[in-house]
Amino acid sequence: MAKYLITGGTALHGSVKIFGAKNSSFKLMLAALLADQPSTISNLCFIRDVVVVKQLIESLGGQADVGENKTVTVSGKCLHSSEVATEFGQKTRASSMLLPILLHRFKKAKVPLPGGDAIGSRPLERHLEGLKALGVEIRGENGFLQAWAPRGLRGSEYTFKKNTHTGTETLILAAVLAEGPTVLNNAAEEPEINDLINFLNKMGADIGRTGYRQITIKGVGSLRGTSFELMPDRNEAVTFATAALATGGDILVETAREDHLRAFLDKVNQASGGYEVTGEGIRFFSKGPLKATSVETWHHPGFMTDWQALWVTLMTQSTGESVVHERVFENRFGYVPSLQNMGAKIELFNPEVKNPEIFYEFNSSEVVENPFHAARIYGPTKLQGSQLAVNDIRAGATLTLAALVAQGQSTLENVELIERGYENLDGRLELLGAKIHKTN
Incomplete structure (x- = not known):
């Protein structure tokens, strides 16, 4: 030790x-899995959370290649599994953000309940209720969340009861390829969320802040690879x-x-x-x-x-x-x-x-x-x-x-x-x- x-x-x-921002880095790596073409993320901070997410992506069949000058190149083209291993739930709270990504890819997902610091609970119901509003069926048992969207995700209007940083990001990832528009009310305003929005828009998404604590996402048919520099x-x-x-x-x-x-x-x-x-x-x-x-x-x-x-x-x-x-x-x-x-x-x-x-x-x-x-x-x-x-x-x-x-x-x-x-x-x-x- x-x-x-x-x-x-x-x-x-x-x-x-x-x-580059820790709270952007691994989330943008996950978001990059929504495209078949590779995306290169620069100004990366090589911390353990990033290493764990790289391992997680590779365990699902995705590509996450670390390059020179603090870059990582990520692609979801070869993803072959909709289930995240138990070990990753203990290592990172990023596992829950994979739900919408795997649902877009496979129409089903199974992820372990997320870990993280011993600093208090991070209420998952704020994520899950929003996913249900977009047509996702969810069940929790034996330390896992199982989700299905047999007809795909559908745009909706959803209001968060309380502020949630990760919940806002999860719903953005869910709505970006959903059918029709989604409006998120009482959405979090952190700069790292804007980093995710800017990254997805460079990939071909249609996302904007359209009012006070409001984000509107117009679902698109597909996303493409891009390059992006993380915020400090x-x-x-x-x-x-x-x-x-x-x-x-x-x-x-x-x-x-x-x-x-x-x-x-x-x-x-x-x-x-x-x-x-x-x-x-x-x-x-x-x-x-x-x-x-x-x-x-x-x-x-x-x-x-x-x-x-x-x-x-x-x-x-x-x-x-x-x-x-x-x-x-x-x-x-x-x-x-x-x-x-x-x-x-x-x-x-x-x-x-x-x-x-x-x-x-x-x-x-x-x-x-x-x-x-x-x-x-x-x-x-x-x-x-x-x-x-x-x-x-x-x-x-x-x-x-x-x-x-x-x-x-x-x-x-x-x-x-x-x-x-x-x-x-x-x-x-x-x-x-x-x-x-x-x-x-």
Whole structure:
């Protein structure tokens, strides 16, 4: 099992290039299976999730060839199976997005229930009810979802009850080759979804945002291969930005886009952190003591849930009391005990909320264990090096950041989870001056 050895206390300086978005990469690889001709996707981040999806595609008979300069070429011409092996359900949550693709190819599909990080449930009913509206029959049993569309998929109008990023993408994939138009209401607005829309349109689809949180898809007869460059990863950008601010450093985050990070940049400004938009990206730098600044996570264009843990760590180095309220997932503070062991002053609690079913994006009525949904942070505190273990991708990046800030040495175990979402994180941090070493 790999681990990081980190000696903290060094301000990070330099520039770092952001790779293609994880939350676009493997989904576009799957979308490419809708065409017989190959599609080439560039600016790929070679993380474990991408490797697993490559293996998944090949297990079904598809083509997924990794090339030079961070590219992958994908084709669905030779797909021969409508069933996804059990092992892939444990390795990636991408398996459920194969349902519409296999239904288009074979009019039936069998996929394992998806895995992913231990950060709370990802309600699948938002995907499945939408697929049923397009004419799909679905049954779940023994850890699998089985689906049939003997007459093909048919366009429809569907309204998501709550925001769903992956659900929106799944319905787009289902509607793109369906008979007739589909209108998705209350559709998610994340930039990664726009990446998928732009990719499919280059393949010959007819998809557009036609109103507030509305997407209209006019089904086409077939799609063709194309080439496409992935958008930069928003989460990587925020990871290196918080590393600059928390360590008192100065980092140019190359290719970072202001329009993708507006909610984060607004909070950096409120916290008295420094940033400058340049022709190369966004430079983040320390301007002096940080001010405690509260956030609520929410879907785009709100403050992204994946940034929450990084912000909590940053607030341990800020002056005053701040509150971070998690509204997207019901159980995403699993990393907090590790920060507390390092000396962070954090209290977990549940704020009073008048209408939880509306206020929270998760299904609050189905939460059984009653986990905490908010953290109160008192800063600044001097963190101390510690023995740490990773339990999900973003928490791993968070504990890495905490170790970089802390006095003394930290050992971070189970870093394979970090590698699901970051390519060469330790190597890139080392180039910025971090004292970090990976060992097996």
